[in-house]
Structures are given as C-alpha cells and as structure tokens.
Amino acid sequence: MNDAALLETTTFADSALCLQALLNSVEDQVVVIDIQGTIVYTNLAWNKFAEENGMTPGYNWLGTNYLRVCDGAAESFSKTAAEGIRQVMAGAEAQFYLEYPCHSPTTQRWFMMRVTEIAGLESRYFAIAHVNITERKLLELKVAKLSMHDPLTGLANRRLFNSFLHNEWRRSQREQVPLTLILLDLDHFKSCNDHFGHLVGDEHLQQVSQVLLSVCQRPTDLACRFGGDEFALVLGNTNAAAGLGLAEKVRSTIENLNIKIEDGLRLTSSLGIATLEPGQQMEQENTLCSLADSALYQAKAAGKNCCKQLSC
Numbered sequence: 001m002n003d004a005a006l007l008e009t010t011t012f013a014d015s016a017l018c019l020q021a022l023l024n025s026v027e028d029q030v031v032v033i034d035i036q037g038t039i040v041y042t043n044l045a046w047n048k049f050a051e052e053n054g055m056t057p058g059y060n061w062l063g064t065n066y067l068r069v070c071d072g073a074a075e076s077f078s079k080t081a082a083e084g085i086r087q088v089m090a091g092a093e094a095q096f097y098l099e100y101p102c103h104s105p106t107t108q109r110w111f112m113m114r115v116t117e118i119a120g121l122e123s124r125y126f127a128i129a130h131v132n133i134t135e136r137k138l139l140e141l142k143v144a145k146l147s148m149h150d151p152l153t154g155l156a157n158r159r160l161f162n163s164f165l166h167n168e169w170r171r172s173q174r175e176q177v178p179l180t181l182i183l184l185d186l187d188h189f190k191s192c193n194d195h196f197g198h199l200v201g202d203e204h205l206q207q208v209s210q211v212l213l214s215v216c217q218r219p220t221d222l223a224c225r226f227g228g229d230e231f232a233l234v235l236g237n238t239n240a241a242a243g244l245g246l247a248e249k250v251r252s253t254i255e256n257l258n259i260k261i262e263d264g265l266r267l268t269s270s271l272g273i274a275t276l277e278p279g280q281q282m283e284q285e286n287t288l289c290s291l292a293d294s295a296l297y298q299a300k301a302a303g304k305n306c307c308k309q310l311s312c
C-alpha cells in the first residue's frame, strides 16, 4: 500500500462520521448494547425496520433495555435470543447465532441474529446484527418440500411417509388412539402402460392420487406414492371399521373412474388395511407395515379389486 492510500485508510477509520456513515449504509439492522443490555447505538437500517413495522417514526431506542424486551416478548425465540446474549456476556460463547421467523401480515420473512462482543474497547459492548435470510430460507423450504414429495403426483414420498408414520405411531401409543395404514397397488397397470403408453399411464397415476387426497381430510392423514403403482394412506386416529370404510371408498372411486386399460378391463386397485387399536402393544411401526403388506397380498391373491384387512 502506498503512503497516500495508507493516509486515506487511516483518515477514514479515524473519522467517527465515516464509521457512522458506513454502519448506516449496511442493510443489516445493527444495535449495540452495554453489559446491562441497554441500547447505546442503532443504525439506520434498524430504525427504518422498526418504523416499517409500526414504531413511531424517529423513535429513540437509546436507553431501552434490549434484554428486558426479549425477556418480555411472547415468542419463544425471543427468550432463546436473551439466553444467547447472556451466554456471550458471560464469556461462555464467543458468538451467538439464531435464525428466527419474523413474518409480517403480508409476507414471510426470516432473520438471523448474530451477537458478538466488540473487542478492543475499555468498557464492554456487544454488537447485535439482524440479517435478512428470507431468500435462503424460502429456497431451503422449497428443497425440503421437493425432497419429501413425489414429482409426478405431488404426494408424499417414502421418506416423508416414514417420518409421518413414525410420529403418528408414537402419538397413537402416547394418546391411546387408533392408527390405520392402507397400502394400495393398482391392478394390471403394466398392461395399461403397454396399451396406451407411459404418458397416459402417468395421467392415470395422477387421477388415482387425487382420489387418495380426497379421503385425506385431517392433518393426521397422509397420502403417499411409494413409486410405480404403489400407494399408501396413513390415517391417524382412525379405527379398523373407519379404515375399512375409507379403503372401500377409494377402491370403488378408482373403479368408477372407468379408466379402460385394455379390452373389457378397467383400472382397479387392491388394498391392504392394518389398524393398531388402543390398548394393543406394538414394538415398532414396521409391524403395521408388514401387516398391511400381508393384507394387500391377500387382496391380490383373492382376485384383485378388493380390500383385505388384518388386525394386530
């Protein structure tokens, strides 16, 4: 670095005005607090954000206790934020990061809060920066959704099925409510593909998916496609009688779609149903899968286009 550049750098860094302008030019909302949690500085982005979210224009934040605001806030992440700041103050952590939602009535927003002590000062001060991470978060949500769903039908895939079934199985044990699993396999689907081609086959898979979705009315229900012409329905808080009723409804609705697959044959389905009733013990949810699978096997062996049920 030559002398002129060095001089300019030194002048800039030494000028409080320049540093103030710098902090006001960053998009992150920056606030500085002392060891008691009292706000001693806020940058322009902080003040603007506060105004945009209902604070009186020109509100003076200096003197407000940041920790007390976090302690008193209703959201659980505010309490986590306060704990994190105290950890940094106590020297237990050099830095603290927290990602949190901050949705407005019209938009989804997420922020990351970063807390660190400002080094090299005589008294102890802490910088808290809030960075808008909405774009990354939305992308993460999109990727997570893609990784959990079947691209052709939009139904849950095997991965989501596994975790959903596990959670519902645990809930059924904890709350002593029934849990029903239905496995569905289309009949003669290969011949449908062979006669009309894969694209037409794909459309029929989508139609079947809509039928499955139509019986999933509650948050404890999930419709899944395992792959090929195999589907599953997880029905939380559903006993054996209701499970059989829904399976029969799915079977008849698919039959009534009246999808021709070759001369004289229309698309039908075989379904296997298994229910875990309150009071029944089951070591793991896989047992329910094996039972439903055996029931499905029985439905195929009985001539297809029917529902078979097995109990634990």
Ligand SMILES: Nc1nc2c(ncn2[C@@H]2O[C@H](COP(=O)(O)OP(=O)(O)OP(=O)(O)O)[C@@H](O)[C@H]2O)c(=O)[nH]1
Pocket: 152, 185, 186, 187, 188, 189, 190, 191, 193, 197, 198, 199, 200, 201, 202, 205, 227, 228, 229, 300, 304
């Ligand atoms: N169109 C389409 N076909 C698929 C897809 N995935 C798998 N398949 C086809 O689905 C068919 C499933 O055939 P099988 O498992 O023999 O079942 P099936 O002909 O219904 O026989 P049964 O169950 O015994 O009645 C195969 O021809 C696969 O190629 C897909 O994403 N789209």
